[in-house]
Amino acid sequence: HHGGTDIPEQPMAGGHKCFPRPSTESIFPPAEESLIDSCWVLSAAHCFEDNDKAEKLEVILGRTFRKQNSSSEQIFKVEKYWNHEKFHNETFDNDIALLKLKTDIGICAVNSPEVLPACLPERGLVLPDWTECEISGYGKDFEFAAEFSERVKRGFVRLWPKERCVPDVLSQRTITSNMLCAGDTRGLDDACKGDSGGPLVCRNNDKMTLMGVISWGDGCGQRDKPGVYTRVTHYIDWIKSKIKANPV
Numbered sequence: 378h379h380g381g382t383d384i385p386e387q388p389m390a391g392g393h394k395c396f397p398r399p400s401t402e403s404i405f406p407p408a409e410e411s412l413i414d415s416c417w418v419l420s421a422a423h424c425f426e427d428n429d430k431a432e433k434l435e436v437i438l439g440r441t442f443r444k445q446n447s448s449s450e451q452i453f454k455v456e457k458y459w460n461h462e463k464f465h466n467e468t469f470d471n472d473i474a475l476l477k478l479k480t481d482i483g484i485c486a487v488n489s490p491e492v493l494p495a496c497l498p499e500r501g502l503v504l505p506d507w508t509e510c511e512i513s514g515y516g517k518d519f520e521f522a523a524e525f526s527e528r529v530k531r532g533f534v535r536l537w538p539k540e541r542c543v544p545d546v547l548s549q550r551t552i553t554s555n556m557l558c559a560g561d562t563r564g565l566d567d568a569c570k571g572d573s574g575g576p577l578v579c580r581n582n583d584k585m586t587l588m589g590v591i592s593w594g595d596g597c598g599q600r601d602k603p604g605v606y607t608r609v610t611h612y613i614d615w616i617k618s619k620i621k622a623n624p625v
């Protein structure tokens with residue numbers, strides 16, 4: 378991220394049920410993703426080529442340093458993944474992908490302080506404008522940084538009102554109803570290159586709820602330019618139908 382701070386190796390305090398710390402982790406080459414169930418991970422469609430073979434993908438959960446093994450990590454092969462059928466490569470409309478982790482024993486990720494699924498929102502959930510949410514990832518510290526971050530970072534951004542999430546504030550690029558904007562009113566934290574696929578989580582009824590998938594933006598950390606996120610509430614039926622049709 379632009380701005381943001383290192384995530385401590387120890388879990389954060391707090392009483393919420395899911396996701397005491399962001400469990401976005403990195404597949405390599407860099408794509409980020411969020412665990413939503415023991416064997417299911419959500420990411421962004423633009424992170425995957427249509428002909429990417431699932432066998433080439435690996436999902437690493439519970440790691441803090443991008444290139445350093447950790448005793449808390451859980452690594453999985455990917456059995457199959459789905460890019461949204463209506464993903465639009467020019468506008469990034471429907472920028473969402475679902476990955477199914479591979480297992481022989483019917484469970485994949487095991488909950489731990491470092492690895493916990495994010496909660497999915499209900500289909501109609503709309504949080505108030507300016508709700509503070511959290512993003513995380515190994516993305517670049519600034520737009521033209523040479524390297525991705527070595528350590529996972531997190532940042533805080535607020536949900537922007539729909540009326541302000543318009544082409545005028547994002548170099549005239551198309552914004553669809555399947556996108557949401559979030560940005561730091563202090564002009565500090567933002568997602569950046571390499572963070573996409575990762576989570577935008579917001580507290581709802583004390584549960585860290587996956588409201589967005591990091592998708593795109595116009596540069597990083599520019600004041601008055603929000604980041605753009607896939608609006609997860611529009612995909613609840615899509616996600617649930619895939620999970621139902623593909624039992625672990």
Ligand code: 4AZ
Nearest residue numbers: 569570571573593594604
């Ligand atoms: C990216 O390229 C990217 N500032 C993601 C988010 C933002 C910019 C770039 C938002 O993955």
